[in-house]
Amino acid sequence: EVQLVESGGGLVQPGGSLRLSCAASGFTFSSYSMNWVRQAPGKGLEWVSYISSSSSTIYYADSLKGRFTISRDNAKNSLYLQMNSLRAEDTAVYYCARDRLAVASYYMDVWGKGTTVTVSS
Amino acid sequence: SSELTQDPAVSVALGQTVRITCQGDSLRSYYASWYQQKPGQAPVLVIYGKNNRPSGIPDRFSGSNSGNTASLTITGAQAEDEADYYCNSRDSSGTRVFGGGTKLTVL
Secondary structure, X not given: OOEEEEEOOEEEOOOOOEEEEEEEEOOOHHXXXXXXXXXXXXXXXXXXXXXXXXXXXXXXXXXXXXXEEEEEXXXXXXXXXXXXXXXXXXXXXXXXXXXXXXXXXXXXXXXXXXXXXXXXX | OOOOEEOOEEEEOOOOOEEEXXXXXXXXXXXXXXXXXXXXXXXXXXXXXXXXXXXXXXXXXXXEEEOOEEEEEEOOOOHHHOEEEEEEEEOOOOOEEEOOOEEEEEO
């Protein structure tokens, strides 16, 4: 079964750091690009970051202003999101999602259940 | 980065047809993908590409595109289709963007 499982969420104080992980199984992780997407309480989906299969291409949402770093370890079938200088507005459920490409179309076909990050003192 | 605009809320009578739209400049270059999200659950891909449904998605879901507008149509809406729907696309810089979401109510 194709599966993504996020972990690493929790309660952190403003200004603190957290590292999220996403464990992939059921598919050849090293062949796929990946994304992080977040959703603040009661709000819509917000794309956070993208990493290509070889880590050669990385994109971030402008709103992150260099505070987050995406990475992956293909040997461990894992995706990561290092989050620094956390703010209250970073409070959200964080999802990892597999990236796919079709003709003139990019889409996310497999999603994890998410991990919750709460930034509060 | 570009933006995608969706109507915040749409309603449809049970068994009727509803169209949810998404507008943005990036849609002139890339097809939108559509995601259904029910309360407390992760998003689920329902439409991608020109008009493709992943395995397991009912054929009452379909997609279309014209200029800078993408549409998700549900023909014969069911009670279980009540959910939030989000469009997504890639923009010219390579980043991805979601629309603000449309809350679908099935009456």
